[in-house]
Structure formats: structure tokens, C-alpha cells
Amino acid sequence: MVVDELSDAQVDAMFRALADATRRDIVTRVFSEGVSVSQLALKYEMSFAAVQKHVAILHTAGLVTKQRQGREQIVRGDVRTIQRAQELLARLEDVWTQRVLRMEAVLNAE
Amino acid sequence: MKVTTHTDPEALAMTTSAELSASAERAWQLVSDPRKLERWWGPPEWPATFVRFDFEPGGRAHYYMQGPDGERLHGWWKFVSITAQTELFIEDGFADENGEPSGDLGVTTARVTFEPTDSGTRLTILSQYQSLDQLEAMLEMGMEEGMRLAVGQIESILRDEPEGN
Numbered sequence: 526m527v528v529d530e531l532s533d534a535q536v537d538a539m540f541r542a543l544a545d546a547t548r549r550d551i552v553t554r555v556f557s558e559g560v561s562v563s564q565l566a567l568k569y570e571m572s573f574a575a576v577q578k579h580v581a582i583l584h585t586a587g588l589v590t591k592q593r594q595g596r597e598q599i600v601r602g603d604v605r606t607i608q609r610a611q612e613l614l615a616r617l618e619d620v621w622t623q624r625v626l627r628m629e630a631v632l633n634a635e
Numbered sequence: 636m637k638v639t640t641h642t643d644p645e646a647l648a649m650t651t652s653a654e655l656s657a658s659a660e661r662a663w664q665l666v667s668d669p670r671k672l673e674r675w676w677g678p679p680e681w682p683a684t685f686v687r688f689d690f691e692p693g694g695r696a697h698y699y700m701q702g703p704d705g706e707r708l709h710g711w712w713k714f715v716s717i718t719a720q721t722e723l724f725i726e727d728g729f730a731d732e733n734g735e736p737s738g739d740l741g742v743t744t745a746r747v748t749f750e751p752t753d754s755g756t757r758l759t760i761l762s763q764y765q766s767l768d769q770l771e772a773m774l775e776m777g778m779e780e781g782m783r784l785a786v787g788q789i790e791s792i793l794r795d796e797p798e799g800n
Binding site: 633 | 636638640642647649651653655656657661662665671674675676678758760762764
């Protein structure tokens, strides 16, 4: 998959996936190293099935990869997709940040 | 001046705030005076010109942003509510060359508030988007700006570089 060519539907899924606090937390945990679903389940006060469901949503959004290792499913962050999400948000923020910086420049020029 | 932003991806909303070094009275002119507004609304390479500006509740504005190749991108505003020197709430959308709403990208809203502080005015902008398609369209402008700035920087570096290097 070419990251720069994510479809609107994929971007939509990505944003919806990241809108949940637990899922954002999972992404943070699996960003640097793979963590099994059962290890993840121990970290949250929710059922194994509920954690599995969160992981499935992150997987559909392309934010994590799943790899079977023996009886375990190892979850890893998909760095490229996460970077794309961050980039979209940063660009959105930048439009208004630049406007506010120009506002201050207009005031200072008076 | 430090600009802080907070993004809420689920709500497609964003808050931008900063403390401007001017009284609320002067800061308010940035949104109420179209000639001042033109100096900050568009990126440097896409300056905005407001051709209509009915600054009253329910009133409309029509502007265009002109790109380096002469291309014009038209937009409209509706002034939903105005509280002088305190709050401005607008709807913003794409328009045709007559300033009439166009396309199916819908509207974005911006609530701009001004609060006096000891040393100036606290400015807060709450922007609300409707869809990711719309967001992407809006971002085209921001990306354009970033790219052109980068190109400009490369050009100035090359100019300053002595011959033969």
C-alpha cells in the first residue's frame, strides 16, 4: 500500500479508529515493539473480547499489523499509517496557526 | 507569541489560541475591517480579497484567494453572530465567482473569541469541519503554502551560495 494514496474511506477509518482513548493507548503501546493481544488485555479493565475488538478496528484502519506467533496474536503499530494521520492533523493545525501568526504581524506593523 | 492548538479528530474540530499583543479593540479590527482581514486570511502566495463584506448578524461576505498563476478560489462567509470586541461566529464555504455557495463540500464554522488579558488579548478560534473530504480540500491550500515556502527557502539558499559550490 502506498501511504500517500490512502483513499478517503481509509483516512475516514483511520480517524475514527484514533478517536477512541483506549485505541490511542493501544497504538502507543505497540508503536515501538509488538505486544500480544492477551498482554494488552491485562492492561485494561475490560474483557479480552473487548480488547480484541479494539485491535480489530485498528487493524482495519491500517494502524496496526497482526502476526500469529504460536498461540498468540502479536500486534504492532504500522508506522507509515500513523505518520500519515499525524501529518493530516498537523497540516490542519498549521493552516490556523499560520493565520494567527499573520494576525500578530498585522498588529505589529501598525 | 506562542500559538497553541488542540485537535479533536472524532469531532473534526480544532481549537487554536494565542495571546495577541494588542487591546481587544485593536484585535477586533482584524476581523471587522476587511482590509486588515485580507492581510491574514490567505497564505502569502494566495492573498485574499474581500469583494463583499456585510458585517452584521446574518450578513454575507464574498472573498477570493488568488494564486501565483492567477487562479482564483472563491469563498463565502455568513456572519452568524457578532458581539463587538468579544465574539464572532461565522460559516465559511466555497463559492462560485459571484460569491454564491458552490460545490458539495458544505460549510465549516469558526467561533473567534477575544478576551482582554493583562498584556493583550487572548484569541481563541474554534474551527468545526464537516467531513474528511472537506478537510482535504481545505488542506490543499495549507499544503500549497508550505511547499511554496520551502521552495522559496531553497531558492534563497541557492542565491546566497557562491558560484562554483
